[in-house]
Amino acid sequence: MLQTTQIFQVSTLYGAATLAAALDAGLFGPRGKARRILLVCNNASVPETALRLDEMHGYGPIAGRFDSVVSWNEAISPYHPSAWGPRGNDTVLWQRAFRLLWDIDERDTIELAVESIQVNPARALAAIFSEAAVDVYADGLMSYGPTREKLPLTIARRIRRLLHLDLIPGLRPMLLSEYAVAPVVVPDGAFRGVLDEISRDAADDPRLAPVLAGAPTAVLLGQYLAAIGILSAREEEELHVRMLTGAVRAGHRSIVFKPHPTAPAGYSAALAKAAADAGVRLSVLDAPLLAETLYRHCRPELVVGCFSTAMVTASAYYDVPVARVGTALVMGRLKPYPNSNRVPLAVIDHLVPDLERAQPPAVVGPAPDTLSPLVRAIGFCMQPKTYAGLRETTAGWLDAHLADTPGYYFPELRLAELSLPGSTHRTRARIQAARAKRVVGRAVRRRP
DSSP states (O other), X not given: OOOXXXXXXXXXXXXXXXXXXXXXXXXXXXXXXXXXXXXXXXXXXXXXXXXXXXXXXXHHHHHXXXXXXXXXXXXXXXSXXXXXXXXXXXXXXXXXXXXXXTTXXXXXXXXXXXXXXXXXXXXXXXXXXXXXXXXXXXXXXXXXXXXXXXXXXXXXXXEEEEEEEOSSTTOOOOTXXXXXXXXXXXXXXXXXXXXXXXXXXXXXXXXXXXXXXXXXXXXXXXXXXXXXXXXXXXXXXXXXXXXHHHHHHTTOOEEEEEOOTTOOHHHHHHHHHHHHHHTOEEEEOOSSSOHHHHXXXXXXXXXXXXXXXXXXXHHHHHOOOEEEOSHHHHHHHOOSTTOTTHHHHHHHHHHSOBGGXXXXXXXXXXXXXXXXXXXXXXXXXXXXXXXXXXXXXXXXXXXXXXXXXXXXXXXXXXXXXXXXXXXXXHHHHHHHXXXXXXXXXXXXXXXX
16 A cells, blocks of 8 residues: 655754654644654764764654654765765665665655755755655754755755744744745644653753752853864853853852763863852753753753854743853854854844843843844845845845944945945955956966
């Protein structure tokens, strides 16, 4: 009997939780109507040494929603998931191989649910299963930014929906909007239910007990920005210390640090010294669980971070006030300008109080009227060819608001490259001269 097989590609527990919530909400139809395969990918630089998804608390209950679980890393070994993709004329062979490996009848219809469609492994899957309908899910603030690069029409035309969490009510995702892909909200109640399920699964972790015994009132979130080349390791250590200093200044005497899973131990050591100097209690929760699990069990009064999505979930799902540290520094370091972290940074910078400026922490609510025009203007400057229709509105917004906007949002050099308001004639002339020099250089190199 022919059937539909749905393949759900995940690389993080947070993403798996988003998919589980979508399943619970009926966004993929009733259980039993289609066979459901969870395709797990480990995209870490060295997957063999990184924390596996099945080692994290909450994985078991989530995996139980699927009929089978398979590994993408094993399927394409020895290649790396982020680097491997099929050659164009090999896609039919690869599809046959994966259908055989995963016990999918060659006549069954395939449906895909993937993350980050612009890159592998999602792009490789979409190319291999070339007739499959595609749903894209976004598990964080990235959905509010523009699509990173142009997609082949053979893929773009098959994308049915963008599933996303409504983290900032009133802010519409830009991701895939140029292809008229409909954004569909994963209901808050369903997602909170999955988070609660994960938290219950983690309740017996022995590493959680000493943290809770300290009755921490503030949570610091690490992101390991050095791993993606935005800050140096030392600068990121200093950023974490600044978070702790701000929390202490706000009156917190018991603090817990939730490091990024791949952060080095030195980060915790630097924080421990700063906490000792300040005379406050510091706990480090180095356990394979989500920050949201910590929120549910310790009920903090403050969450501090740079631009982590977990800052927004603290507000959206647990009503915890949040504050930011270091967004201006990180925004100024992002290169190139189209870096996909730019919009998440701008959203946090615009909405969340600055702890170091003594702004009182607050719960993030619906998007103010000022946020959407700002995000659209940044999105155009990031991808001007993709969103060419936004040029006029962006220029108008810059004319009206650039003078009151921090300079790290719209560097003059970028405005000059795009011939937008806010750039000087001298800067534009310098860019034009550099472009002419490159054209001449390429012409000379092409001469026999």
